[in-house]
Amino acid sequence: MLARQRQAAILERVRAFGGVRVTELAAEFGVSDMTIRRDLETLHERGVLAKVHGGATVTGPGSTDEPGFRAKSVRQSAEKAAIADHAARLVHPGAAIALSAGTTTAELARRLVDVPGLTVVTNSLPVAEILHVGGRPDQTVVLTGGVRTPSDALVGPLAVAALGTLHLDLLFLGVHGISERAGFTTPNLMEADTNRALVAAADRLVVLADHTKWGTVGISSIVGLDAADVLVTDDRLAPDARRTLADRVGELVVVPGTEGTP
Template sequence: MLARQRQELILTAVRATGGAKVSDLVERLGVSDMTVRRDIEALASRGLVTRVHGGATTPGSSVEEPGFAAKSGLHTAAKQAIAVAAAALVEPGASVALSAGTTTHAVASALLGTPRLTVVTNSLRVAEVLHDAARDDLTVVLTGGERTPSDALVGPVAVAALRQLHVDWLLMGVHGMDAEAGFTTPNLVEAETNRALVHCARQVAVVADNSKWGVVGLSTIATLDEVDVVVTDAGLPPHACRVLENSCRVVLA
């Protein structure tokens, strides 16, 4: 296969879902890792893709992961409303997992009004909120792992811990929501850890404001039909709401 033919196939794969991983392209094209990286570099030099760690994305797609501080001042009113609505899903005495992120950080504060909780989290900031409450009826389980820019604990240590656990609810923040790509993140390792969170929960709720719709990160955490509830705000476009409602329940805060 000629280089131009490979590059056309890579470009098609990237445009289909907003991003493609080097490992998937190696398997699909039957060439070496280095060959795929050179092809991605050639496409990037022409402005057709954006080269990222572990793969490529469409130009202008959301691939960089802002830090917690950068995100904390965005859409604050929507996040607070979403947090209250998400906390209402959790009954007293339940076990609940919280992923990392600014929206789940708000959810943690909203959950302080729910008695007798056991909370599993891979977020240091979420754990701090719950620990500072100093409640005897609140148990916090913090996974280990490596720290990301969004203050998530990720990697094999976190995944191994989560595989041993079973919770009633997962309340999960995401970087993007898309009809085709599902719920995504730009961080490949965080995606793996979040998938472990999904697998340990009986019910999964995504908490995300309307700005996340149409954003495609590098890696998919879950497809739309793998989530039970999406808690978002009333600014979500009607067509996006219809797409989500075909797969799960939508709560507009």
């Protein structure tokens, strides 16, 4: 296959799925990772896709843009792993917790499969599948009903009703964006309602958000910055954002080891 043909096929996959991984493309086309990276660089320079760590995604996000789960999963993978590693240390055996939808919360779910006696409430199909397939038999997974979003979240009145009578120790919340004015935001109006119901059901709120979420504003606010008991982010977050968040959230945790990641 010629380079132009391969690049056209790559672009078609990005547009169809929202995102692609270098390793998957290399295996599919029978070429090296370096060849795929050069293809992605060429397409990036043409402005038809956005390069991210480990792959590429579609370009042009806005306040109502809602990437699919697969597209988001290839973004900031190192940062999400570091954030999830820290968040897992906050979970104790026998706890009743909630995990919202999102790729960072899915990373956290992979680290909770061996926690005994855990009860997990979630509106995320990937989170529920991870714990159902790999979790312990003494774990309980509660999946809300609702309408499925492009990011594989279940949202809407059914999800809100399911959460209305629950009392949970801890909520791990993934967000689309963070700003000083708008707080924690999402591009999906119904998901905002569902996330607010999750917040109301939990004694403590832990927000999991990599540095790219700062300055991004979705169309609907979930809660203000002051509502977060803990915000876990990575060390690529800008100094001014750190100062702002340290003043507003209960505790700001900046996990080390991701600064300088491409």
